[in-house]
Amino acid sequence: MRIDLPTPLCAAGALSSLLGCKGTDPSTLCFSGIATDSREVQRGDLFVALRGMHCNGVAFAGEAAQKGAVAMLCDTGAAPRLEKLPLLEVLSVEGALLRAAAAWRRQLRGKFIAVSGSTGKTTVKELLAAVLSMAGSVEKSAGNFNSTLGMPLSLLAMHGSEYHVLEIGINHRGEMAPLSRALSPRLAVLTGVGSAHIGLFGSRQALLAEKMQLASGLTADGHLLLPEGLAHSAKDTTRVLTFGMRATADFCVTGIQHGKTGVVADIAGCGRTLGGLSWHMPGTVGLSCLSLGGAVGLYFGLDGEAIRQGLRQAQSKVPRMKRRIIDGRYVIDDTYNASPEAMIAALEALCYLGEGAPRAAVLGDMGELGGFSASLHREVGAAAAGAGLSHLFLYGRYAGELCEGALFGGLSPRRVHCFAVGEEKGLAAAILETMPRGAYILCKASREMRLERVISQMERIR
Helix, strand or coil: CCCCCCHHCCCCCHHHHHHHCEEHHHHHHCEEEEEEHHHHCCEEEEEEECCCCEHHHHHHHHHHHHHHEEEEEEEEECCCCCCCCCEECCCCHHHHHHHHHHHHHCCCCCCCEEEEECCHHHHHHHHHHHHHHHCCCCCCCCCCCCCHHHHHHHCCCCCCCEEEEECCCCCCCCCHHHHHHHHHCCCCEEECCCCCCCCHHHCHHHHHHHHHHHHCCCCCCCCCCCCCCHHHCCCHHHHHEEEECCCCCEEEEEEEEEECCEEEEEECCCEEEEEEEEEECCCHHHHHHHHHEEEEEHHCCHHHHHHHHHHHHHHHCCCEEEEECCCCEEEEEEECCCCCHHHHHHHHHHHHHHCCCEEEEEECCCCCCCHHHHHHHHHHHHHHHHCCCEEEECCCHHHHHHHHHHHHHCCHHHHHHECCCCCCCHHHHHHHHHHHCCCCCEEEEEEHHHCCHHHHHHHCCC
């Protein structure tokens, strides 16, 4: 990861002071950016040497120096003194970056919006940034910089705008509260809590409890916005706002119509009603995006036309469900990431998009499910069996469990095809040979599976 620093943090000693560094006279050092990967270092950067599972970043100090790094930030005692690259030492690199980010946040004005949840964080971040840009200047976290390292770096890259939209992603207990407190959001948006990363938490209850810590850093006038079904889990319900289809929701969605071109609905909240809002993707995924875009727009007082325009603008920027045409077949590229809930929602969207046409799904492994992996893959397989598919293509270590679930759900064995990692070319060929032109084909798996390679193979073969 790499960020450019805002001008005030480029001044001599500014960043070093926030980091609480010890070492070679940090008050004299100026930085233009921060890089955690030596391959991304640019002249004038602070190189952050992280301790990884398999290597230590200090081993790449020489490469960073050659590329123009001004100094290296590392844990105390982690590296020997270097002649060409001054050392800045802290007890914990990640802890120092988080403290620096929190200190920089206190110097910034504008409204901060935190986005978290088991699915859809990056999509919702892009969506909200587009909607809020209709009302003022907006900064957002880059890509999916949302981890205990990525979120602080995103915050340190902020210059100061009217709105700031940042993702928060967690993998372990105890991570959410420090990140939320550093960000101190006016509005915290929880897209939902499902099974993503459940293997690292041990239970759904533990995962839910950690996610609800998103509210711990709210400003005095701030609110937590979440699906209506999760409201009972909040400790302070007076600061909770809900969205959903029940009349009791603070942002109530009605008049819902799904179709091949997306979803259209009305939303009421904050004493106003907006009719005919639309999102280009049907099903649960699209309805959630439409609901959150409308709710956040109403919360911050945007008028109806601004919200509609923001929703239209956002549709070209979201990473989910990209549509591509390969030799007359409509491929829905959702290889960005996956969880059980996201898989099922994507299958639902495929039903609408491919209504009346042959449909297939190419599903790969979902990561970080731990001891729940086998059962959750079987659940997704069963859901695929009920999606009206002509064929189901399965890929990866858990292809067998997905297949078992699909067969249990009633899908004919002749319609299920399993492939192992390394068989991307064969999988791509099978898809093209089996599915006719005009078919709709969903491709979805966790990021680590790199399922986009199968789509690339399909493009080569055609």
